Each structure stands twice: as C-alpha cells, then as structure tokens.
Amino acid sequence: xxxxxxxxxxxxxxxxxxxxxxxxxxxxxxxxxxxxxxxxxxxxxxxxxxxxxxxxxxxxxxxxxxxxxxxxxxxxxxxxxxxxxxxxxxxxxxxxxxxxxxxxxxxxxxxxxxxxxxxxxxxxxxxxxxxxxxxxxxxxxxxxxxxxxxxxxxxxxxxxxxxxxxxxxxxxxxxxxxxxxxxxxxxxxxxxxxxxxxxxxxxxxxxxxxxxxxxxxxxxxxxxxxxxxxxxxxxxxxxxxxxxxxxxxxxxxxxxxxxxxxxxxxxxxxxxxxxxxxxxxxxxxxxxxxxxxxxxxxxxxxxxxxxxxxxxxxxxxxxxxxxxxxxxxxxxxxxxxxxxxxxxxxxxxxxxxxxxxxxxxxxxxxxxxxxxxxxxxxxxxxxxxxxxxxxxxxxxxxxxxxxxxx
Numbered sequence: 001x002x003x004x005x006x007x008x009x010x011x012x013x014x015x016x017x018x019x020x021x022x023x024x025x026x027x028x029x030x031x032x033x034x035x036x037x038x039x040x041x042x043x044x045x046x047x048x049x050x051x052x053x054x055x056x057x058x059x060x061x062x063x064x065x066x067x068x069x070x071x072x073x074x075x076x077x078x079x080x081x082x083x084x085x086x087x088x089x090x091x092x093x094x095x096x097x098x099x100x101x102x103x104x105x106x107x108x109x110x111x112x113x114x115x116x117x118x119x120x121x122x123x124x125x126x127x128x129x130x131x132x133x134x135x136x137x138x139x140x141x142x143x144x145x146x147x148x149x150x151x152x153x154x155x156x157x158x159x160x161x162x163x164x165x166x167x168x169x170x171x172x173x174x175x176x177x178x179x180x181x182x183x184x185x186x187x188x189x190x191x192x193x194x195x196x197x198x199x200x201x202x203x204x205x206x207x208x209x210x211x212x213x214x215x216x217x218x219x220x221x222x223x224x225x226x227x228x229x230x231x232x233x234x235x236x237x238x239x240x241x242x243x244x245x246x247x248x249x250x251x252x253x254x255x256x257x258x259x260x261x262x263x264x265x266x267x268x269x270x271x272x273x274x275x276x277x278x279x280x281x282x283x284x285x286x287x288x289x290x291x292x293x294x295x296x297x298x299x300x301x302x303x304x305x306x307x308x309x310x311x312x313x314x315x316x317x318x319x320x321x322x323x324x325x326x327x328x329x330x331x332x333x334x335x336x337x338x339x340x341x342x343x344x345x346x347x348x349x350x351x352x353x354x355x356x357x358x359x360x361x362x363x364x365x366x367x368x369x370x371x372x373x374x375x376x377x378x379x380x381x382x383x384x385x386x387x388x389x390x391x392x393x394x395x396x397x398x399x400x401x402x403x404x405x406x
Contacts, residue, residue, distance in 0.1 A: 030236070030238060030258050030301070031076075031122070031208075031236055031238065032077065032209065032238040032240065032258060032259065032301070032337060033258075033259075033301040033337060033390055033391060034076070034384070034387075034390040034391070035075075035076025035077050035122070035337070036074060036075055036076055036077075036332075036337075036338050036339070036340065036380045036383065036384070037075070037076070037077050037078070037079055037124070037303070037337060037338070037339040037340070038070055038073075038075040038077070038078050038079070038339070038340050038342065039078070039079040039081070039305075039308055039309065039339055039340065039341045039342060040063065040078055040079070040080055040081065040342045041081040041090075041309040041342070041360075041361040042059075042060060042063070042080055042081060042082075042083050042090075042103055043081075043082070043089065043090055043100070043102065043103070043361070044309075044358075044360075044361025044362055044363060045062070045063070045342060045361070045362075045363060045364070046059035046060060046062045046063075046102075046103060046363065047059060047062075047363035048100070048102035048103060049102055050088065050089075050358070051087075051088050052085075052086065052087055052088065052094075052100065052101070052102060053102065054101060055101065055102070056101040056102075056104065056105065057101075057102060057103075057104065058103075058104035058105065058108040059102065059103050059104060060083065060099065060103040060104045060108050060109050060112055061104065061108055061111065061112060063078075063080075063112050063116070064111070064112050064115040064116075065366070066366075066367060067115050067116055067118075067119045067121065068119070069367045069369075070116075070119065070121055071119040071120060071121065072377075073345070073373070073376070073377050073380065074377060074380035074381055074384060075121055075340075075380075076120075076121065076122060076384075077121060077122035077123070077124055077208065077209070078116060078121060078122075078123060078124065079124045079126070079211050079240075079339065080123065080124070080125055080126060081126045081211075081309055082100075082126045082128055082213075083099055083100060083103055083109065083125065083126075084096050084097075084098065084099060084100060084128075085098045085099070085100050085101065086100055086133055086135075087133040087134065087135045087179070088133075088179075090126070090128075091128050091131075091133075091180065091213065092131075092132065092133025092134070092135070092179055092180055093128055093132045093133055093136055094132075094133055094135040094136055094137065095136075095137060096194070096197040096200075097197060097200055106204060106205075109205060110204060110205055113205045113206055113207065114206075117206065122208035122209070123205070123206075123207045123208055123209075124207065124208060124209040124210060124211055124238065124240070125201060125205075125207050125209075125210055125211070126210070126211050126213055127198070127210040127211065127212050127213065128213045129183065129185070129194050129212065129213070129218060129222070130174060130182065130183060130185075130213060130214045130217045130218055131173070131174040131180040131181055131182045131183060131214075132180070132181050132183060133179065133180065133181070134165070134179055134181060136181065138151035138154050138155075139151070139154075139155065139181050142154075142155065142157070142169075143167055146159065146168060146169065147159060153184060153187055153189070154183060154184055154187060154189065154190050155171050155172070155181055155182065155183065155184055156171060156172035156182050156184055157169050157170060157171035157172070158170045158171075163178060164178055165178065174214070174217070185218065185219040185222045186219060186221075186222075191222055191225060194222075195225070195226065195229050198210070198226070198229070198230065198233070199229075199233055202230075202233050202234050202237070208234075208236075208237065208238060209237055209238030209239060209240065210230070210237075210238070210239055210240070211240050211241075211242065212239060212240070212241040212242060212257065213242055214242055215241025215242050215243055215251055215257065215260060216241070216242070216243045216244060216245070216246060216251070218241075218251075220250075220251070220256065223239075223241075223251060223256040223257060224255050224256055226239065227239060227255060227256055227257070238258050238259075239256070239257045239258050239259075240257065240258060240259045240260060240261075240303055240337075241257045241259070241260040241261070242260070242261050243260040243261055243263070244261075244263050245263065247296070248260050248262075248296075248297060248300070248302060249296065249297070249300075252297075252300055252302070258301070259300070259301050259302055259303050259336075259337060260302060260303065261302070261303050261305065261308075262288075262302035262303060262304050262305075262336060264284050264288070265281065265284050265285065265288070265302075265304055265334065265336075266304070266305055266306065266307075266311075267280075268280045268281035268283075268284040268285075269281055269306055269327055269330050269331065270306065270314060270317050270318060270327065273318060273319075273320070273323045273326060273327060274317075274318060274319045274320075281330065285334055285335075285394055286394065288302070288335075288394075289334075289335045289393055289394035290394055291393065291394070291395065295394075298393065299393075301335070301336055301337050301391070302335075302336045302337070303336065303337045303339050304331055304334060304336040304337060304338050304339065305331070305338070305339045305340075305341065306327050306328065306331055306341075306344070307341050307344050307350075308339075308341050309341065309357065309360055309361055310352075310357065310360070311352060311360070312350065312351050312352045312360070313341070313343075313344055313348060313349055313350035313351075313360065314327055314344055315344065315347040315348060315349045315350075316349040316350055316351050321347070324347055324372055325372060325375050328372075328375070328376050328379060329379065331379075332376075332379040332380070332382070332383050332389070333389070334394075335392060335393065335394055338380075338383070340376070342364075343362065343364060343368075345369070345372065345373045345376050346367075346368045346369055346370045346372055346373045347370070347372050348362070348368075350362070
C-alpha cells in the first residue's frame with residue numbers, strides 16, 4: 001500500500017507550469033479551476049422514492065448533515081444532480097421552479113444552500129435543458145389542446161403521426177427515450193423561459209454554477225446565450241457540460257462553457273491500472289495537455305473523475321482494490337478539476353445494471369470515512385495549496401511503467 005501511495009504522490013508532480021493567456025499574458029481565473037468538486041445524486045442520497053409519490057418530505061436537508069464532513073474533507077463545491085419536480089429520476093422534469101416534493105420545498109433547499117455556503121462550499125445544480133418529462137406542464141398543455149396549445153412549438157413534434165403513448169401526435173424523445181421529451185432550443189420562447197428559471201435559481205438559492213446535462217446535444221447558440229446571461233446575473237458563474245465524446249473544444253471555450261467532463265481520461269485511468277500498463281492514460285494526457293502545439297486541450301480545465309452517477313464505481317471496476325489510492329493519485333495529479341462521487345471516497349462498490357442505475361445511487365445514513373478517505377483528504381489539501389496543481393500543464397517526464405515496476 002505504501003508503494004502505491006508513494007506513486008500517487010509522484011504523479012502529483014506532473015503539473016508544474018502555470019497557464020497564462022497568450023493574448024493577454026495573464027492567468028485566466030475561474031473559481032472552479034481551483035476547487036475539488038463532490039457530486040451527489042440527491043434522490044438516491046436522500047433515500048427518496050424512485051417514483052414521484054406526490055408526498056412532500058424535507059429529505060434534501062440531509063445534505064446539511066454532511067456539510068461539516070465535506071468542509072473537513074476540503075470540498076470546494078458540490079454538484080447536485082436533478083432536484084426539481086420530476087416524474088421519476090429527476091431528468092424527466094415537470095417543473096423547473098419547484099424542488100421535487102420527495103426532497104422537500106424551495107425553503108428547505110434554500111436553507112441547505114445557505115448552510116453549504118456558510119461552510120465555504122459552493123453549489124452547482126444540474127441544468128437539464130435538452131429535454132423534460134411527459135409530466136412537464138407545457139407538454140401536458142399540448143396533450144390536452146393539441147394544435148390549439150400555445151406551447152406546441154416548444155417541442156419537436158408532428159400532428160401527422162402518433163407517439164408510442166398514443167398522444168395523437170409524434171414527438172422527438174432524447175436518443176429514443178420517449179419518456180424524455182426534447183425541447184426546441186431554437187424557439188426564443190423556450191430559451192427565454194429556461195433563462196428566467198436560471199435567474200430564479202440564482203435569486204432564490206444563490207447557486208454558483210450549473211452542470212449541463214447532455215451538453216453535447218444542446219444548441220450552441222443557446223449555450224452562448226446562457227454563458228452571457230449567467231455572467232451578467234452573477235459574475236464568475238461556472239458552466240460545466242456533460243460530454244461523452246468528440247472534440248471538447250467545440251463547447252469549452254470563451255463563448256460557451258468553462259469546462260466539461262473528461263470521459264477520455266476517465267476510461268484511461270481504470271483501463272491502464274487494470275492492464276498494468278500506464279500507456280493509455282499517459283497517451284491521453286499527452287494528447288490533451290502535452291507541450292507540443294498540436295496537443296488539443298492545453299490551457300483548458302476539464303472535469304476529471306474516476307466514477308459518477310452513470311457508471312460503475314471505481315471500487316468495482318478496478319481488478320485490484322489495492323489500486324484505489326493510485327487511481328485517486330492520478331486523478332489529483334493530472335491537469336483539470338477533480339470531482340469525487342459521493343461514497344467513492346471510502347471505496348463504496350456499485351455496479352451499473354443493464355436497465356437501471358439504482359445500485360450507483362444509494363442512501364447512506366452518514367459518511368463512512370476510512371484510510372482511503374484520509375488519503376484523498378491529503379491529496380485535496382496538496383492540490384489546494386499548489387497553483388501549479390490547479391492550473392499547471394504537462395511536462396514530458398511521465399513514466400509509462402507498470403505500477404508493479406515502481
């Protein structure tokens with residue numbers, strides 16, 4: 001174990017050059033770049049029913065019970081997956097202005113945000129703007145009034161067909177999931193409504209940023225408008241997108257998002273450790289951040305992770321559990337923003353099922369810190385104290401050896 005921990009700390013040394021804006025000759029600051037994030041899926045974390053039962057219970061206040069723990073761990077911001085009124089899992093929104101009744105009320109969540117802020121922890125919400133649930137108020141109006149609904153152009157639909165739910169019209173669902181109704185983000189009425197909701201969240205809860213669900217599917221003009229709007233509402237407001245593939249530069253730039261999820265290196269971390277060959281992660285890091293001009297994400301701060309609410313937890317996907325501290329050492333040593341998924345900091349297992357993610361989103365009565373947690377706490381502290389670790393580049397002295405050789 002000590003050998004692996006030593007190698008973790010060795011990996012931290014890879015970030016040593018401070019990034020500057022070549023046009024202005026100065027460092028480009030965004031608070032999110034210097035923080036460690038902690039992701040929580042509230043419906044699971046708070047032990048809420050899987051399906052909306054219409055009963056209001058202030059379960060969201062459970063997050064406040066963890067605020068002391070998160071502060072001591074060194075967390076700078078939480079990412080809260082969907083919290084607004086929805087049909088089931090949160091990504092099928094009914095109402096963007098009301099907290100899901102299974103989690104409580106807007107007043108309950110306001111109290112949680114105030115508590116987190118008092119502990120020095122910022123709050124980022126999950127902005128689900130690509131689609132809504134079938135229970136969304138505007139879609140229900142279309143179901144009722146059909147052609148006469150003033151909201152029919154809020155969606156991609158046709159009255160010349162029918163849906164699998166026999167609505168009397170066809171509509172586009174997100175990637176074939178027709179319980180998720182795709183919004184028409186090229187309709188100014190839709191974007192105005194969504195931006196007004198964001199303003200409501202800032203004014204009511206004083207949130208500090210948004211994670212944009214399926215950002216790779218969002219209209220680029222909408223994201224440009226969102227960036228400008230949020231900066232006007234609250235300077236320094238952070239936007240981080242969920243992106244699974246492709247060129248991250250398309251949406252992570254000065255006009256759209258500050259960061260996005262780094263799935264390339266997520267895969268590289270666990271694959272390299274399972275194969276006992278660090279070439280894959282070393283290749284990905286060099287491709288993204290290396291010193292050559294062709295390296296594609298130099299100067300950017302992508303959000304790095306070893307697991308999240310959508311994938312098998314790192315403790316379950318690694319072939320050797322002794323590699324857990326090594327995985328986190330790489331995570332905190334590589335360029336970008338580290339994000340921890342709740343429970344994984346003590347090695348919680350969880351395997352993604354073919355048809356659901358319930359095992360990935362459990363409820364814990366309280367934190368269960370152990371030796372791994374203490375190690376991660378040290379990594380967080382080291383990164384927080386080092387501007388190079390938060391904003392550095394990638395010099396070429398990565399060692400591609402197998403962990404067993406070190």
